[in-house]
Amino acid sequence: MAEKKKATTKKTPSKKEDIKKVAPVKQEVKKQAPAPTAKPKAAAAPAAVGSTTKQEARVGVFICHCGTNIAGSMDIDAVQESSKSIPHVAYVDNYKYMCSMPGQTVIHKAIKDHNLTGIVVAACTPRLHEPTFRAATKDGGLNPFRFEMANIRDQNSWVHMHDRVGSTEKAIDAIKIAVAKAALLQDLYPKSVPVEKAAMVVGAGVAGMQASLDLAAAGIKTYLVEADTSIGGRMSQLDKTFPTLDCSQCILTPKMVDVGRDENIELYTYSEVHEVEGYIGNFDVTIRKKARGVMTPKEAEAKGIVGGGCNGCGDCETACPVVKPNMFEVGMKPRKAIYINHPQVVPLIYTIDFDSCVKCGICVTACGPEKRAIDLEMKDEFIKVKIGTAILATGYDIFPIEKKEEWGYKRFENVITSLEFERLICASGPTGGHLVRPSDGQTPMRVAFVLCAGSRDNTGTGKPYCSRFCCMYSLKHAHQIIEKIPGCIPYIFYMDIRSFGKMYEEFYYRIQDEGAKFIRGRVANIIEDKATKNLHVMTDDTLLDRPIDMEVDMVVLASAVQPSADTNRTRKLFGVSCSMDGWLLEAHPKLNPCGTTTAGVFLAGVCQGPKDIPDTVASAEGAASAASIPIHKGEVELEPYFASCIEDKCAGCGMCVNLCPYSALSLVEKDGRMVMQVTEAKCKGCGTCGGFCPGGAIWMNHFTTPQIVAQIDAFLLGGEQ
Amino acid sequence: MSAPGNFAIPERGPGIWQPKIQGIICNWCSYAGADLAGGGRIQYPPDIRIVRVMCTGRIDALFVLKAFADGADGVLVSGCHFGDCHYLEGNYKAAKRMFMVKRLMKSIGLDDRRFRMTFVSASEGAKWGAVVTDVVNTIRELGPSPITEFKNK
Numbered sequence: 001m002a003e004k005k006k007a008t009t010k011k012t013p014s015k016k017e018d019i020k021k022v023a024p025v026k027q028e029v030k031k032q033a034p035a036p037t038a039k040p041k042a043a044a045a046p047a048a049v050g051s052t053t054k055q056e057a058r059v060g061v062f063i064c065h066c067g068t069n070i071a072g073s074m075d076i077d078a079v080q081e082s083s084k085s086i087p088h089v090a091y092v093d094n095y096k097y098m099c100s101m102p103g104q105t106v107i108h109k110a111i112k113d114h115n116l117t118g119i120v121v122a123a124c125t126p127r128l129h130e131p132t133f134r135a136a137t138k139d140g141g142l143n144p145f146r147f148e149m150a151n152i153r154d155q156n157s158w159v160h161m162h163d164r165v166g167s168t169e170k171a172i173d174a175i176k177i178a179v180a181k182a183a184l185l186q187d188l189y190p191k192s193v194p195v196e197k198a199a200m201v202v203g204a205g206v207a208g209m210q211a212s213l214d215l216a217a218a219g220i221k222t223y224l225v226e227a228d229t230s231i232g233g234r235m236s237q238l239d240k241t242f243p244t245l246d247c248s249q250c251i252l253t254p255k256m257v258d259v260g261r262d263e264n265i266e267l268y269t270y271s272e273v274h275e276v277e278g279y280i281g282n283f284d285v286t287i288r289k290k291a292r293g294v295m296t297p298k299e300a301e302a303k304g305i306v307g308g309g310c311n312g313c314g315d316c317e318t319a320c321p322v323v324k325p326n327m328f329e330v331g332m333k334p335r336k337a338i339y340i341n342h343p344q345v346v347p348l349i350y351t352i353d354f355d356s357c358v359k360c361g362i363c364v365t366a367c368g369p370e371k372r373a374i375d376l377e378m379k380d381e382f383i384k385v386k387i388g389t390a391i392l393a394t395g396y397d398i399f400p401i402e403k404k405e406e407w408g409y410k411r412f413e414n415v416i417t418s419l420e421f422e423r424l425i426c427a428s429g430p431t432g433g434h435l436v437r438p439s440d441g442q443t444p445m446r447v448a449f450v451l452c453a454g455s456r457d458n459t460g461t462g463k464p465y466c467s468r469f470c471c472m473y474s475l476k477h478a479h480q481i482i483e484k485i486p487g488c489i490p491y492i493f494y495m496d497i498r499s500f501g502k503m504y505e506e507f508y509y510r511i512q513d514e515g516a517k518f519i520r521g522r523v524a525n526i527i528e529d530k531a532t533k534n535l536h537v538m539t540d541d542t543l544l545d546r547p548i549d550m551e552v553d554m555v556v557l558a559s560a561v562q563p564s565a566d567t568n569r570t571r572k573l574f575g576v577s578c579s580m581d582g583w584l585l586e587a588h589p590k591l592n593p594c595g596t597t598t599a600g601v602f603l604a605g606v607c608q609g610p611k612d613i614p615d616t617v618a619s620a621e622g623a624a625s626a627a628s629i630p631i632h633k634g635e636v637e638l639e640p641y642f643a644s645c646i647e648d649k650c651a652g653c654g655m656c657v658n659l660c661p662y663s664a665l666s667l668v669e670k671d672g673r674m675v676m677q678v679t680e681a682k683c684k685g686c687g688t689c690g691g692f693c694p695g696g697a698i699w700m701n702h703f704t705t706p707q708i709v710a711q712i713d714a715f716l717l718g719g720e721q
Numbered sequence: 722m723s724a725p726g727n728f729a730i731p732e733r734g735p736g737i738w739q740p741k742i743q744g745i746i747c748n749w750c751s752y753a754g755a756d757l758a759g760g761g762r763i764q765y766p767p768d769i770r771i772v773r774v775m776c777t778g779r780i781d782a783l784f785v786l787k788a789f790a791d792g793a794d795g796v797l798v799s800g801c802h803f804g805d806c807h808y809l810e811g812n813y814k815a816a817k818r819m820f821m822v823k824r825l826m827k828s829i830g831l832d833d834r835r836f837r838m839t840f841v842s843a844s845e846g847a848k849w850g851a852v853v854t855d856v857v858n859t860i861r862e863l864g865p866s867p868i869t870e871f872k873n874k
Contacts, residue, residue, distance in 0.1 A: 154759030686808030687779025
């Protein structure tokens with residue numbers, strides 16, 4: 001029945017036709033899929049059904065040496081020899097680098113010369129080269145889904161480097177397993193779906209802002225969601241940036257203004273992503289716009305208050321009686337319950353911190369009857385938007401360095417973190433740029449900088465990784481105090497100075513010449529002199545090989561960084577994995593650092609791992625470019641791993657309907673009885689339904705029950721069945 | 722040469738039993754974690770053979786039983802951590818089924834230590850190595866599957 005249709009449509013398709021046909025042919029898939037009789041045992045039956053050439057499966061096996069990566073750990077000749085006797089194998093070959101052009105040509109040629117119906121490449125991992133070899137299979141004239149990979153590198157030669165016999169046996173079995181599947185593979189056609197011409201960027205630090213500006217410049221509507229009341233992120237808290245020493249605000253604020261006025265960017269500050277549904281090209285995202293208690297001019301106009309809304313005059317702030325620490329200034333300056341972070345905020349709209357607001361209403365009076373911007377009864381709003389792709393740029397927080405008790409942060413007044421230093425030395429900071437000791441307001445003349453504070457720490461308290469930018473900003477801090485406080489000496493306690501960027505090493509030399517003192521040794525302990533509040537920094541100078549006890553006026557801890565507090569929640573919404581230390585996991589560390597394993601979701605900036613500003617901006621531009629590709633293409637291909645129903649077997653029990661996490665399944669009446677029906681657009685191909693169906697009535701394309709059972713049999717029964 | 726890691730390279734040859742362990746693992750977490758173990762050159766015993774599925778939710782309890790019926794000495798199912806499933810909740814559903822398999826194994830007199838479900842994320846290469854080493858050591862302790870012995874009689 002259905003297979004006949006299949007055979008006629010698929011008669012030796014030319015390459016060009018094949019590409020163009022993608023969309024129309026997808027209709028066939030559904031009809032064709034349930035056709036196989038799905039007898040787990042009978043290997044021959046499904047093979048005949050799916051075969052393009054209507055003949056016994058003929059599988060070609062191609063073994064890659066990967067230089068010596070694979071060939072160095074196993075006996076390739078033995079693997080090739082035993083592969084020849086595996087059922088269905090029609091051709092075996094090996095090559096030094098299968099993924100290279102000559103390697104792929106070997107595949108093309110063999111498909112034609114030996115009339116192959118399935119391809120097995122025994123090489124690295126499908127997570128790296130499945131797309132490459134699928135393309136090669138397609139170029140050779142076969143359906144790309146007739147390719148199966150045997151992983152003999154990442155999960156074999158690299159992990160059994162000292163066990164040549166075991167490694168060889170495992171490779172032979174891996175090929176048997178792959179061949180068993182390849183013999184049963186069917187032609188599949190990816191489904192094309194249109195892509196919504198809009199993107200979302202989560203986090204409006206320098207990465208998120210740059211990504212949004214790039215997307216907007218490419219003509220893409222961009223929703224920029226920021227949890228804080230203003231955009232700008234960590235960079236807006238910094239004073240100067242290394243190694244050029246230009247002022248952070250001077251280079252950032254113009255960008256913030258650009259973001260604020262770009263017509264393609266819809267800015268949601270004081271908001272968070274609440275819910276994400278859908279898939280690449282068609283994400284439905286709900287944004288939770290937290291009640292900020294103050295209306296923008298636009299919102300006021302919508303409420304009929306003409307000429308009203310917040311204009312940032314600050315009258316309310318002056319009137320507000322509630323005083324709280326300003327977290328933008330790391331708690332070193334007070335703010336009111338109604339506040340802005342700093343005068344350059346974008347958007348210039350006040351926010352009420354409802355956790356501390358006493359709702360006295362004085363601000364409402366101060367705001368006046370014209371503007372009427374303040375609404376103390378404001379509620380959170382939920383806004384639904386549809387986007388094609390998303391970029392996560394959730395940034396970082398400072399590691400709570402008080403956990404390293406030996407350095408006395410929060411116990412000793414004159415021990416501060418580098419972010420506090422940054423605010424103290426900043427002209428717009430709480431002290432107007434005068435570095436003072438928190439204990440007595442005096443100018444310090446001896447300042448110790450403790451590097452790797454919490455980074456490169458294997459004790460379990462700190463972070464094992466290098467936070468990458470602390471060395472450089474500490475050098476910059478040293479420069480700043482030498483410049484601002486005549487006679488003040490910076491002492492830098494370091495393990496290694498990692499000045500790896502462009503002009504960084506030169507900057508390091510410059511700071512050495514300016515008179516900063518470098519002491520190589522990890523600080524073991526800091527003790528406070530109770531009378532003077534001076535600090536004794538204890539370490540072992542590893543270059544001079546002697547213990548050091550140095551009295552200083554102030555200690556600055558170059559604290560490690562960690563993923564921002566909300567990163568974990570956000571990543572789960574978008575289905576992105578994280579590495580052991582919580583940084584978001586890229587699709588490939590070298591070849592796809594901006595992508596994730598969730599199609600259509602990309603990473604920018606520090607949320608992927610510590611980066612300095614140049615690297616952050618570069619990664620943001622990379623992510624923006626990657627995120628704009630599907631949008632400009634207009635459609636994306638989804639892997640055709642959908643479920644489908646073998647209606648003859650379906651009892652209509654409906655258990656699968658409740659199992660599906662995407663509500664893709666439903667029961668419909670057909671020929672007087674209930675059967676399950678799949679909405680392919682919703683199905684993501686997890687197979688949870690197929691793993692459960694008591695009647696075996698669900699056919700999971702590319703991971704069918706006969707295929708998986710054949711794989712198990714191939715290993716345990718030797719492929720003979 | 723001795724291999725680093727918590728295992729010794731066993732003697733091989735005709736007539737010497739080697740454990741046959743079937744691994745069925747999910748594409749997004751455990752398979753990626755196993756690849757990462759490769760990238761990190763984390764050494765573990767080679768006695769496991771992997772079948773990749775998109776999600777552990779795809780794993781029918783019958784696949785596990787089929788592997789045992791075919792003569793597997795052990796089966797390892799591995800997926801994402803709870804809450805990290807690429808398909809939201811496939812691993813929860815798989816875990817439920819796998820508990821059922823364990824109960825069934827107990828009641829038919831097959832040591833349920835031969836079957837294990839673990840959770841290894843894409844960033845846990847070292848954990849994957851440790852899991853496989855532990856599974857192999859357990860199966861070596863338990864010896865050949867009674868089903869194989871029964872079949873050979």
